[in-house]
Amino acid sequence: MSWFKRQEYKIENEGEKTVRTEGLWIKCDSCDQVIFKADLEANLHVCPKCGHHFRISARTRIDLLLEPGYEIVDTELKSTDPLKFSDLKSYKSRLKKAQKDTGLNDAILNAVGKLGDHEIVLSVMEYAFIGGSMGAVVGETIARAVDRAYESRKPLIIVAASGGARMMEGIVSLMQLAKISAALGRLDDEKIPFISILTDPTTGGVTASFAMLGDLNIAEPNALIGFAGPRVIEQTIRQKLPEGFQRSEFLLEHGFLDAVVNRKEMKSYLSRALDFMKQPSQDKVAG
Template identity: 45%
Template sequence: MSWLTKVRERLPFAPKRETADNLWIKCPRCQEMIFVKEYEANGNVCPKCDHHGRIGADRRLEMLFDEGFRLLPSPEVTEDPLKFKDTKPYPARLKAARTANPHRDAFTAGIGTVEGHQAVIGVQDFMFMGGSMGMAVGDAFVFAAQAAIDARCGFVCVTAAGGARMQEGILSLMQMPRATVMTRRLKEKGLPYIVVLADPTTGGVTASYAMLGDVHVAEPGALIGFAGQRVIQETIREQLPEGFQRAEYLHKHGMVDMVVHRNELKQTLASLLGYLSPAQAA
């Protein structure tokens, strides 16, 4: 940032102007410069190489729901139950994440329709502390799944996480069985549970509700796995194939049912909800 820009921002009579810094974005894959408005209009997908960039929870819900959906309330949980501190106290990390994000934690859910099919959609936002799964995420998932049961409709979960939230220790890991129980309850009621695997989906999230869906849909190029490639290679002492944790490789080997472009995702989910939702759930 130049000294002139810094001075202009301090002047009350000088409105902020668009500059090259906020008009263009460089694609991390093809390195092409993309007009930001074109990039956002394309759902944060590069128009040159189709690289799927990460996307926030609100934008994701707007893209998947029809107009008129409503957000579900975020459950209140005990914060910093372990009084955890690393280089910073856990409350300071939460405060910083909430300042930079519109929601109080990494999981946001809403209820509405997807091309006329009623559904609850929960979105994990990687931009909030890496989408890490703590008590707030676990409670929000349970609450969203119960909302789907109460409304007798399908539940769609869009995952994007680095795993469990280490600042909450064993309490974070306990969210895995809690979420697993809710997926079982959905199945018992005959309600579809559809998972959309976004980049990245790793760790304890992959080891629990991310891989328990009736159908698993992945976005192109999404990183999906439990441990990282280097950790696995050092453990088994073998070289792993290129892209073995990417959506296309997992689809080829049967771990993912389909890989769907973001701009076609809403239509795909509507079709799945139409096929899988019973006329009248018990």
């Protein structure tokens, strides 16, 4: 015999009485702190308790770095599927979903505008678009940013956020590494500044090419930066890796980075760096 009987109550107009809180709170992956979304946005998507830097979109990154009135450029390119690639899903379906989810044609945005007092060319990768992987469109768009900086003699800043080359495009993807690196060589010959910002994560072919070729290579705190992932390396060398291996602070300590900069200080840091790098030839062009 049951001592208690569950009684079900039907609430009339339940939808009208429900207070919706979904999406208003975010849990920090690092310290498990539950943060009000509006407070997190006001804090530049950095956890106020532990300082964990959340991943942010390319558009948000541009808004944080450039003054209002900047111009988005080089948006007309779209990836094709020359290899008719398919694994669990077809490449075409992955592209369509990524384009719908992000509102972008591919994993990159170029912009021209002012960072403080400096006219710059900015290229920002979008990790939410197939892991920020670099295919033909990403490579060509970054190359166009380099060319734009070369022709206008404006400093170039590239913000990397990528899992590496896009395997669905095969050798065409790998070609972009050499293409961008060669273009950056022309920039270096003309003494036009290039600053590389590495965010979480920056791995694979992106790290092996342009992300490490800056006149100044800086990263956000605790960003994962490397070529192969830590698990792959451990399985290959059959050794336990040091704590913090491939994180920004580890790379700074071992000479692979010039600085690790908090997101709140990034814009002012870049402005000071550009002041230092400013070339007399730029003044002549501006005059």
